[in-house]
Amino acid sequence: MLKTILEPNPDNFTGDDADFMADFAMLCTFGATANGGVDRLAASAADGQQRTWFTQLLTGHGFTVEFDRIGNQFGTYELVPGAPYVLVGSHLDSQPTAGRYDGAYGVLAAAHAAFRVVAAYKNSGRLPKYNIAVVNWFNEEGSRFKPSMMGSAVYTNKLELDQTLSTQDRDGVTVAEALTAIGCLGAGAGPKAACCAEIHIEQGRSMERGGITIGIVDSNWAANKYEFIVNGEQAHTGSTVIADRKDALLGASMLVVAARELADSFPGVLHTSVGQLDVxxxxxxxxxxxxxxxxxxxxADEDVLAQADLQLHGHIEKIERLANVTIVKEDSHCWPVTPYQPAGVELAEKAAANLGLPHQRVKTLAGHDSTNMKDIVPTVMLFVPSVDGISHNEHEYTRDEDIVSGVHMLTDVVGRLAEGELN
Amino acid sequence: MLKTILEPNPDNFTGDDADFMADFAMLCTFGATANGGVDRLAASAADGQQRTWFTQLLTGHGFTVEFDRIGNQFGTYELVPGAPYVLVGSHLDSQPTAGRYDGAYGVLAAAHAAFRVVAAYKNSGRLPKYNIAVVNWFNEEGSRFKPSMMGSAVYTNKLELDQTLSTQDRDGVTVAEALTAIGCLGAGAGPKAACCAEIHIEQGRSMERGGITIGIVDSNWAANKYEFIVNGEQAHTGSTVIADRKDALLGASMLVVAARELADSFPGVLHTSVGQLDVxxxxxxxxxxxxxxxxxxxxADEDVLAQADLQLHGHIEKIERLANVTIVKEDSHCWPVTPYQPAGVELAEKAAANLGLPHQRVKTLAGHDSTNMKDIVPTVMLFVPSVDGISHNEHEYTRDEDIVSGVHMLTDVVGRLAEGELN
Structure with a gap:
């Protein structure tokens, strides 16, 4: 059963934590849906509104805001002239009729962690090794514009800029046009990162089940993502005899069913899905x-993935025969299991122990901007629990005490990164 | 294999038949696609263009053109003041990337049959019992606006006018707005029909296989048409464990596969399909x-249909369990096997025999405007063969000699109907 969404309640907290909760309650209002979720597709009007608000929040704390050439929003605070940055953040864009926490929590937690770390340095008069930058990555979700994790992919040079800017949504609007419309297309490449941190909701239920407050991500699942085109032939649904039909939807439906059967044949260790299908x-x-x-x-097991992939392609040949269609692999995007830097995992474990927060190592099944960042700089990825594991759903929920603990944890990690503990 | 489309060739014919072929070649140019088909959704710009051209064709032959309150286009010729009309026609609208013959052939054949019958009466000085009206029914295809056979359904009072006029396409444009945009929304109810005739391509391959030139439709297949909504729950395709998923697309895909399995279990006597699916x-x-x-x-067998329907609903319960979804029947539109008037079938058999055209009784698997009309007036429905049975496809084709023979046949039938042979 779906939970009733509890409103974030600042009254249960004091000081900086109450400020964070109040800001989170405000953030939940942008693109709010009737069922307690949000709908803030990348570079939509709602995304523009929350970005404007986020700029005000950052500048109000003395941070300098800039948008880079792919619409990533940075808030920088230079404590050490010329030094590179600890880059901490996530994404504010959402799926359609999505939850409040996915990405948005990580961006706001990053801002508040940065505020706290900067304030501590200013109070102490000490200087860190690195400066502090908060980031709201553009289009992590990939719902309006494909591929996902677009902003961090351009930042890490995994996507080519011009091609990405000319990517169109279903209505033919390009990324460049959409970013210009909300006033978020800049020219620069953003601050130079020395290291990176991100906090996110788990989007699964393993941590909740284990009573864990902080997940420390040590690697990501491998994924093979395919765009298939099933080709049949137009015919009359009434008068064309069944034997003459080349029904592309029948072939596609068999593929959807086959994907689930594959997951069932590798129980618990293989996730399969078809999220998008157009007829x-x-x-x-x-x-x-x-x-x-x-x-x-x-x-998480590359051998399982390889076996499943082989079986999938066997199914495809069978489906081509059964449904009298041809199936073409139009595009693919595959990645292996890759570790987050072990030193970063150990740093986070030290921080969690120091704060007395229940923690364990976890793997991320979803992709995150940190998955891109870890390939260019040392990166720490943290999770807080998701109630019932519900995500990409208006009923997504993480308890107030967990999101506040996550800010404490992220603050400690950012402080350690700023000190250069990973070098 | 798909056939290369042969262009209609007026040079192989003389006199009125050459005129018909030239007009048909012209008609094929409206909304023409690169692959030899047409794309003329109801009340689209291309539909507006062909309607304007058709008005000119009709008025050029002395007919009076009017559009009724649902955009049906009538060309009337009053030979007997005040008498009701033989209404002969079909539809000019098409499916997306469709063939040239579906509907359009029937409208143009009707016009030329009417021209010939009127000319014969004027030459002879005799008067018929009924006047002659050509009709281009609005939105037979039901692709842009649902349901199909819309214009004839309003004409026969099966659909309520105001509700139909406010029906929206996917972009929110109403029927009334679309018809107004192409200048085809009138105010009247059209001419009063005494009887009706329609000629159409078979859209199957039974006549071609049997060497038959004229099919005389004696009944229509029964149909149960359902709109189903499969309800699941949004979740993350990566991180949500399989057991927790309520995947609406998995449930829908199982339903598509089940529909085909049903057809396979009643070979040749049951046709099933899913043409439209939105995620x-x-x-x-x-x-x-x-x-x-x-x-x-x-x-064609109502017992088979009832058995299949029962099995379908059994599948639905199973799918709800297997895919962890709920399936709701949102709408349904069912009709039984209904005969065309036997006297009309016999009249057409007499006409075909008279012309020496190979003919046989056939059933229509597809719905037609005549299916509506036969419920209010005596109606004759004729088919010409479809090469390879291909339809709703750019490669739809009927041989020139067959479409010309169809015009001869329809002319003879319209003449007999005008004489009152069915009364």
Whole structure:
């Protein structure tokens, strides 16, 4: 059953924690949906509104705000002239009818951690090794513009800038046009990172089940993501005899079912899905001639993934025969299991122990901007628990005490990174 | 294999037949696609263009053109003041990337049959019992606006006018707005019909296989058409464990596969299909929470249809359990096997025999405007063969000699109807 969403309640907290909760309550109002979620697709009007508010929050704390050439929003605070930055953040964009916590919590936690670390240095008069920068990465979700993790991919040179700026949404609006419309397209490359940290909700239920407050991510699951096009032939749904049909939707449906059967045959260690599927001509009385779909296979075990992938391709050949269609792999995006730097994991374990927070090592099944960042600088990735593991859903929820503990944890980690503990 | 489309060639014909072929070649240019088909959704710009051209064709032959309150286009010729009309026609609108013949052939054949019958009366000085009206029914295809056969359904009082005029397409444009935009929304109810005739391509391959030039439709297949909504729950495609998922697209895909399995279990006597399927939120990394789909079952045998329907509903219960979803029947539109008037069938058999055209009785698997009309007036429905049975496809084709023979046949039938042979 779905939970009733509890409103973030600043009254249960004091001082900086109450400030954080009040800001989070405010953040939840941008693009708010009737069912307690948010709808803030990348570079939508709601995304523009929350970015404007976030700029005010950062500048109000003495940070300098800039947008880079792909719309990443940075708030920098230079304590040590010319030094590179601890880059801490996540993303404010959301899926359609999504939850309040995914990404947004990580950005606001980053801002408050940065405020606290900067304030501590200013109070003490000491100087860190690195400066502090908060980041709101552009289009992590990949719902309006593909691929996901777009802003961090451009920042880390995994995506080419011009091609990314000309990527279109379904209405033909380009990334450049959409960012310009909300006043968030800059020209620079953003601050130079020395290291990176991100906190995020788990989006699964392992931590909640284990009574864990802080997850310390030591690696990500491997994934094979495919765009398939199933090609059939238009025909009349009434008059064309069944034997003559080349029904692209039948072939696509068999593929969706086969993907789930694969997951069932590797229980618990393989996740499969088809999230997006488009039918042409999608008319009531026409046998569909073309279906495009996105199919993912994910596993923490690369051998399992390889076996499943082989079986999937066997299914495809069978489906081509059974449904009298052809299936073309139009695009693919695959990544292996990659570790986060062990020194970063150990640093985070030290911080959690220091704060007395229940913690354990976890793997991330979802992709995150930190997955890109860890390939160029030492990166710490943290999780807080998700109630019932619900995510990409308006009923996504993390308890107030957990999001506040997460800010404490992130503050400690950012402080250690600023000191250069990872070098 | 798909055929290369042969262009209609007036040079192989003389006199009125050459005129018909030239007009048909012209008609094929409206909304023409690169692959030899047409794309003329109801009340689209291309539909507006062909309607304007058709008005000119009709008025050029002395007919009076009017649009009724649902955009049906009538060309009337009053030979007997005050008498009701033989209403002959079909529809000019098409599916997306459709063929040239579906509907359009029937409208143009009707016009030329009417021209010939009127000319014969004027030459002879005799008067018929009924006047002659050509009709281009609005939105037979139901692709842009649901339901299909909209214009004839309003004409026959099966659909309520105001509700139909406010029906929206996917972009929120209403029927009234779309018809106004192409200048085809009138105020009247159209001419009063005494009887009706329609000619159409078969859209199947039974006549071609049997060497038959003229099919005389004696009844339509029964159909159960359902709109189902599959409800699941949004979740993360990566991090949500499989057991927790309520994947609406998985449930919908199982339903598509089940529909085909039903057809396979009643070989040749049951046609099933899902032509339209929409996924929400349709984002790459979100487990879909809602899928809407249109599923049809059709049979000439009402017992088969009833058995299949029962089995379908059994499948639905099973799918709800297997995919952890709920499936709601949002809408349904069912019709039984209904005969065309036997006297009309016999009249057409007499006409075909008279012309020496190979003919046989056939059933229509597809719905037609005549299916509506036969419920209010005596109606004759004729088919010409479809090469390879291809339809709702740019490669739809009927041989020139067959479409010309169809015009001869329709002319003879319209003449007999005008004489009152069915009364």
């Amino acid at each position: 042409y001509p999608n008319s009531p009385v026409v046998v569909p001639s073309r279906v495009t779909l996105l199919l993912d296979l994910r596993s | 929400y939120p349709n984002s790459p990394v979100v487990v879909p929470s809602r899928v809407t789909l249109l599923l049809d079952l059709r049979s």
